[in-house]
Amino acid sequence: MVSSETGIVGYDLLRWIPLIPLLGSVINIFFGPALGRKNAGALGCAAVGASCAIAFYVFFQLPAAGIFRDVIYTWIDSGSFIVNLSFQADALTAVMLLIVTGIGFLIHVYSLGYMGHDEGEARFFVYLNLFIFFMLVLVMADNLLLLFVGWEGVGLCSYLLIGFWYEDVNNTIAGNKAFIVNRIGDLGFILGIFLLVTELGRQGIWTLDFAELQKHVQILSPATIGLITLLLFVGATGKSAQIPLFVWLPDAMAGPTPVSALIHAATMVTAGVYMTARLHFLFSLAPATMSLIAWTGAATAVFAATIALTQNDIKKVLAYSTVSQLGYMFLAVGVGAFSAAIFHVFTHAFFKACLFLGAGSVIHALAGEQNMRKMGGLKAHMPKTYWTYVIATLAIAGIPLTAGFFSKDLILWQAFSHGAYVLWGVGLVTAAMTAFYMFRQLFLVFHGECRADAHAQAHLHESPAVMTWPLILLAIGSVFTGWLGAPEYLWGSRWDHWLEAIFGRAEHHGSMAAEITVTLLTIAVVAVGIYWAYAKYGTAGARIDEGSENLIYRLSLNKYYIDELYDFVFVRPFTVCSRVLAQWIDPWVIDGTVNGIAAIARGMSWVTRGLQTGNVQHYAAGFLVGALALLAYYIGQF
Amino acid sequence: MVPLNYYLILSAIVFAIGVIGVLTRRNLIVVLMSIELMLNAVNLTFIAFSRFLGSMEGQVAVFFVMAVAAAEAVIGLAIIISVYRHRQSLDPQEMQLLKW
Amino acid sequence: MDAPTLTFLALATLLVVSSLLVVLLPNVVHGAMALVTALLIISVFFVMLQAPMVGVLQVLVYAGAIMVLFLFVIMFLNPAAPERSHRVWLGFAGLLAVLLGALLTAMLIKTETAADPIASTDLFGSPEMLAKSLFGDFVLPFEIASILLLVAIVGAVVLALRERRL
Numbered sequence: 001m002v003s004s005e006t007g008i009v010g011y012d013l014l015r016w017i018p019l020i021p022l023l024g025s026v027i028n029i030f031f032g033p034a035l036g037r038k039n040a041g042a043l044g045c046a047a048v049g050a051s052c053a054i055a056f057y058v059f060f061q062l063p064a065a066g067i068f069r070d071v072i073y074t075w076i077d078s079g080s081f082i083v084n085l086s087f088q089a090d091a092l093t094a095v096m097l098l099i100v101t102g103i104g105f106l107i108h109v110y111s112l113g114y115m116g117h118d119e120g121e122a123r124f125f126v127y128l129n130l131f132i133f134f135m136l137v138l139v140m141a142d143n144l145l146l147l148f149v150g151w152e153g154v155g156l157c158s159y160l161l162i163g164f165w166y167e168d169v170n171n172t173i174a175g176n177k178a179f180i181v182n183r184i185g186d187l188g189f190i191l192g193i194f195l196l197v198t199e200l201g202r203q204g205i206w207t208l209d210f211a212e213l214q215k216h217v218q219i220l221s222p223a224t225i226g227l228i229t230l231l232l233f234v235g236a237t238g239k240s241a242q243i244p245l246f247v248w249l250p251d252a253m254a255g256p257t258p259v260s261a262l263i264h265a266a267t268m269v270t271a272g273v274y275m276t277a278r279l280h281f282l283f284s285l286a287p288a289t290m291s292l293i294a295w296t297g298a299a300t301a302v303f304a305a306t307i308a309l310t311q312n313d314i315k316k317v318l319a320y321s322t323v324s325q326l327g328y329m330f331l332a333v334g335v336g337a338f339s340a341a342i343f344h345v346f347t348h349a350f351f352k353a354c355l356f357l358g359a360g361s362v363i364h365a366l367a368g369e370q371n372m373r374k375m376g377g378l379k380a381h382m383p384k385t386y387w388t389y390v391i392a393t394l395a396i397a398g399i400p401l402t403a404g405f406f407s408k409d410l411i412l413w414q415a416f417s418h419g420a421y422v423l424w425g426v427g428l429v430t431a432a433m434t435a436f437y438m439f440r441q442l443f444l445v446f447h448g449e450c451r452a453d454a455h456a457q458a459h460l461h462e463s464p465a466v467m468t469w470p471l472i473l474l475a476i477g478s479v480f481t482g483w484l485g486a487p488e489y490l491w492g493s494r495w496d497h498w499l500e501a502i503f504g505r506a507e508h509h510g511s512m513a514a515e516i517t518v519t520l521l522t523i524a525v526v527a528v529g530i531y532w533a534y535a536k537y538g539t540a541g542a543r544i545d546e547g548s549e550n551l552i553y554r555l556s557l558n559k560y561y562i563d564e565l566y567d568f569v570f571v572r573p574f575t576v577c578s579r580v581l582a583q584w585i586d587p588w589v590i591d592g593t594v595n596g597i598a599a600i601a602r603g604m605s606w607v608t609r610g611l612q613t614g615n616v617q618h619y620a621a622g623f624l625v626g627a628l629a630l631l632a633y634y635i636g637q638f
Numbered sequence: 639m640v641p642l643n644y645y646l647i648l649s650a651i652v653f654a655i656g657v658i659g660v661l662t663r664r665n666l667i668v669v670l671m672s673i674e675l676m677l678n679a680v681n682l683t684f685i686a687f688s689r690f691l692g693s694m695e696g697q698v699a700v701f702f703v704m705a706v707a708a709a710e711a712v713i714g715l716a717i718i719i720s721v722y723r724h725r726q727s728l729d730p731q732e733m734q735l736l737k738w
Numbered sequence: 739m740d741a742p743t744l745t746f747l748a749l750a751t752l753l754v755v756s757s758l759l760v761v762l763l764p765n766v767v768h769g770a771m772a773l774v775t776a777l778l779i780i781s782v783f784f785v786m787l788q789a790p791m792v793g794v795l796q797v798l799v800y801a802g803a804i805m806v807l808f809l810f811v812i813m814f815l816n817p818a819a820p821e822r823s824h825r826v827w828l829g830f831a832g833l834l835a836v837l838l839g840a841l842l843t844a845m846l847i848k849t850e851t852a853a854d855p856i857a858s859t860d861l862f863g864s865p866e867m868l869a870k871s872l873f874g875d876f877v878l879p880f881e882i883a884s885i886l887l888l889v890a891i892v893g894a895v896v897l898a899l900r901e902r903r904l
Binding site for chain 2: 742743746750753754757758760761766769770773776777780783784787788789791792795796799800803804807808811812814815822823824827828831832834835836838839842843846847862863867868870871872875876879883886887889890891893894895897898900
């Protein structure tokens, strides 16, 4: 079962990590109705739970610099180009495994409660397990092509889950939007893969395995690497909702809240970050692309944060917050701090999932209400939800000693110490805005008087244990997972040490004094944000947000009309072209050509069938004509 | 001696006359008779060559042609009788069921 | 012009005239009579070409049996209606046939036969010679021809039978 080559150990157990959720999904597809809703849900949870257990086991078995590999079979074998269906587990993958299976398990358990009254509960768990399977394929793939399979698969599951309540056509439209925008990114991704394979192949190396790529990519020209990384990054912007392809994420809130928590906060959207981290050796060779990544990340972070300031839907605020935090991750990638980016992925998974599940708890309690103007005063009715929400909000704002503090500050410090002062400044401003809008949300939802309508108020209740226990566990994670990556002046980072084998020794620029100064500056800025939110919304008797006619306010509320812009620039011309093709070119040109050929054949046959008179003497004359022709030919030969 | 050409040309002329008959006459029996004429023209060619090449094979060929012609005339006439019974006509131009 | 050539030309003319009569006469019986004449003339040619056996056979089989059969059928069917003819078709078919004759003639005129016929023995064309070839080299075709005749007989009976038996 365990055989060794130097540094790389074969490990059959790996394949069960993704396969068990797949089995769970398949069993629920065929036997779900027979099992009944409750049992189907329990099966789904158990499948992910088993996967989680194995993932933990593998994690503890894994030596720091080791890689486990499990080759299942050879997928493509074409000359010297070989692509295997095989999984690997190194330090980076192990981290992602824990996130996906661990948080995935908690969200599955939560869904037992949240979807408990829904008729389609079995179908929900089918899709959810399928998602876990594909996400695991993505993070465990040992070659770029298999990663892409997982990439596409999670996109599919995202579509299925966003449009889960398909009776409302708006949900399906949102699902379509997510899938189509993702597709556009995927086009870039695929072109990147093609270019990589062919350019390496031109040098005689045919491979897509990460280990092999790491050894050989230096032989490509800088321009080529720049193009490849650019294309791959386009894919990442699609999947991880960066400018310009972020527009699907807010609409994706049409799906059930556990879906938003799992897919659109903790796991799928981080796939882009994971991909760049996995290919860090390639990206490190393309400084121009890295610069672009950093600027895109920073721009997205601040852009999304400004939109989140004015939103009134509880989930939309969290959605834009996710886009903003993803921007932070790419900012870290762009300055070369891959370890910091993955650290933020890790911590963000905890507190964002906690926030989304808390929001789900609120929505569930208020019988489906999502408008924050109609909430308020829930603190007394839902203490567990409230306190976990507080902890997660503290984490995302970056209050000292919470997980978000450590990861976000690490990113800002890395930006500063690498000399990217403008980027750092943008990140700082975003941190302030993040604190503001998150605390605004906290105050609007939980403090003050209850503004919900009578029907919702009558329904108001704390969520059942199956929903609150995941919240509690995630809240604990939101605090303590950060402690793994503390800066030097505190107790040092185990995190960097863990990922050293992948990313190389963490560099330390700048002095400790500068680091502490930067951190204090961040804390100060955050404090300002929180105070402002408190002043506007937290004090007793503060009026709720009625909105204003201010231009900036309207731009923010309407997300800078970006959907309308895209519609005008891209969607409409495309639709017009499609209509022209469908209604003019298809019937007239294409059908015309095909029918025209048939018509020509018919015409020719109409002409030539005159020969078939049915009269034998005419046929005999035909014989004679042929014989005469032959005769004339032979005479000519003399 | 009469040169071979003369016989051959004579045969060709009789053959062509037979062809006219086959193509133009609208009585099936006359068509059949024209076919017999054509066969005989060919026989003449065979015998002429047999004489001029000194080989008996030409005459044997004629023998067989006669046998086949006899068989063919018999069957042809039987068919004509059948057709006449069904259609009361011997005009080939009235038998156009295979017309498109 | 010596005697054989004259004889040939006279007989050839008669032959051509009778063939034309076969093809052109409106009355079928008259046409049949013209065909008999043509066949007899051809048998004379056969004898002239030192194929007496075949010539006799021509009279017996062709002019005798086959033409009698034709006449029987003509009497049996007794077609009375006169034929209508189609001018254009007549022209076209006639042209084709003339073309055929012309082309053949053109081809055959050039055949090199200046040489005299190969000297032959008295036995040439006699029954003995014919029999020797027939039952010697060509016995297989002979047998097949007899089967062919058998098939023709059976076929004729079947075809001409009235259908009341079914």
